[in-house]
Amino acid sequence: MIRSLGRYLFALFILSVLGFIVFNSILLPRYTLHDESRYLMDIRGNSVEDALAKLKLEGFSGIVGDSRYSNEIEPGTVLDQYPSPNTKVKPGRTIWLTIAQPEKMAVVPNLLGHSQRSAELELQQVGLEIDTIYQEYNPDYPQGTIAWQYPKGGDNLQKGLGVQVTLSLGVPPNFFEVPDLFGLSLSKARDRLIASRLRVGKISYRQNEDLIPYTVLGQSLPAETVLDRVIAIDLTVSVLDLQDIYNQLIGEE
Numbered sequence: 001m002i003r004s005l006g007r008y009l010f011a012l013f014i015l016s017v018l019g020f021i022v023f024n025s026i027l028l029p030r031y032t033l034h035d036e037s038r039y040l041m042d043i044r045g046n047s048v049e050d051a052l053a054k055l056k057l058e059g060f061s062g063i064v065g066d067s068r069y070s071n072e073i074e075p076g077t078v079l080d081q082y083p084s085p086n087t088k089v090k091p092g093r094t095i096w097l098t099i100a101q102p103e104k105m106a107v108v109p110n111l112l113g114h115s116q117r118s119a120e121l122e123l124q125q126v127g128l129e130i131d132t133i134y135q136e137y138n139p140d141y142p143q144g145t146i147a148w149q150y151p152k153g154g155d156n157l158q159k160g161l162g163v164q165v166t167l168s169l170g171v172p173p174n175f176f177e178v179p180d181l182f183g184l185s186l187s188k189a190r191d192r193l194i195a196s197r198l199r200v201g202k203i204s205y206r207q208n209e210d211l212i213p214y215t216v217l218g219q220s221l222p223a224e225t226v227l228d229r230v231i232a233i234d235l236t237v238s239v240l241d242l243q244d245i246y247n248q249l250i251g252e253e
Contacts, residue, residue: 040095042085044078048099051078059091066098071160073100103127103159110153111146111165119146123163131162135169139177143170176230180223186214186237193233201232208238 041058043051048064055062068079080098083089106126111119116133123129134148141147148166151157179196181189190200206217220234221227 037088037090040081040083040085040087040089040093043081043095043097044085046078047074048076048078048097051081051097055095060089060093060095062095062097064099065096067101068098069103069159070100071103071158075100075102105156106159108149108151108153108155108157108163111149111163112153113141113145115145116165116167119165127159128157129160129162130165132164134164134166136166137170137172137175138166138168139171139175141168141170143168174228176227178219178221178223178225178227178233181216181219181233181235182223184216185212186216186235189216189235198227198230199232201234204234204236205239205242206236207240207242209240211238213237213239 038058040060041054043054043062046054052062065082066080073079077100078097079100082096083093104127106128108128109122109126111122114122116130120130136147138147145168146165147168150164157163176197178198179192181192184192186203193200201220208215208217211217215238216235217238218236
């Protein structure tokens, strides 16, 4: 009886070992497709269309899971893959792809009249920068401010690129522009001429009862006339009564 039980237990042990070997060596590999696993190809650098086609031929499926912005790589190029190249994976496995996308466009701000520092800060806020800085005299913009830019304000530009600007050196040394003095008081007209580095010339009077006395009615050179030297600008101003001016002149004599 004991001997029969020992034989039975021994036979059960042998069958268990054989069953484990068969399951581990034959059934389990077939169930997990262990023997059919293969090394994953490197599809980085391919266009997404070519990458998907190559994966399909090898029995894999591909899907775009992420993108990375770049101005230096052709849009749609595969930058990365998961699992990594040369990893042993089973057929039918989904391969996740990261592809290149063009940088988003930024609207170029209007920089005219701004200082260089102010322009740099504005450009940084939209992902741009100053590319090239030129300098030239420009009477329309104060010294140190931006008088020209390319691209102009409102244009679209890829983020990361630069804007060319010209910094004004101010009014040229030999540039004198006649200001518009019409309608100003005589005192304000004097100040405007001094600010323009010009002088007040002869003053003539014209009787006009509708205007405040000593309002500028005319000037010897039109406004915006550009001169290359300092000259005097003659003015005509209004008075209520020419006799008063005559009496003043007689009194001064």
